[in-house]
């Protein structure tokens with residue numbers, strides 16, 4: 001990509017958004033869920049685990065536990081067994097139980113709809129809260145920054161930051177608020193299908209012309 005003027009740099013996020021929208025018109029959250037509670041549970045389970053594995057586990061889990069009270073009242077050992085194959089299962093089971101106890105005790109059994117309330121639930125951080133708010137409630141209060149979003153934002157020159165909080169702040173300044181949730185889905189989809197961590201497929205990349213490929217080791221680049 002040629003050296004760009006500051007005007008061109010400011011216009012680039014818009015062009016990236018348009019190109020990703022054209023490339024992935026069907027983009028959506030890949031964690032199976034039918035309610036805000038199910039999405040909250042699936043997102044907690046998705047830490048350090050693939051969405052595919054989470055979806056296998058939640059198929060049985062969501063059949064067995066329907067309400068926040070079901071998780072809140074379940075014996076911890078039983079929950080641990082149910083989520084074991086997603087990894088870090090002791091922490092995850094404890095977080096799910098604690099979050100659901102708080103949902104029952106403080107929110108009448110319903111998942112709250114604000115960032116402030118969500119991050120007060122045990123084991124729910126800003127990233128999980130952003131996923132739930134954006135996808136279950138259609139509320140854009142932040143950008144989900146996972147490993148794909150962090151990597152692609154850096155390669156695309158949208159941020160120089162390293163921590164999720166700071167990357168999120170940069171992206172919130174570049175992307176229109178009504179597209180914050182979509183934007184992270186687009187980067188996640190592109191990261192899974194093209195801009196792989198180890199060998200990004202730059203030669204066939206749909207946004208190659210818009211990408212300075214920052215930090216991409218050229219021997220990894222097929223282009």
Ligand code: SF4
Pocket residue numbers: 155156194195196200201202205206207208211212213214216
């Ligand atoms: S050109 Fe390469 S580094 Fe840039 S987004 Fe595409 S695959 Fe990723």
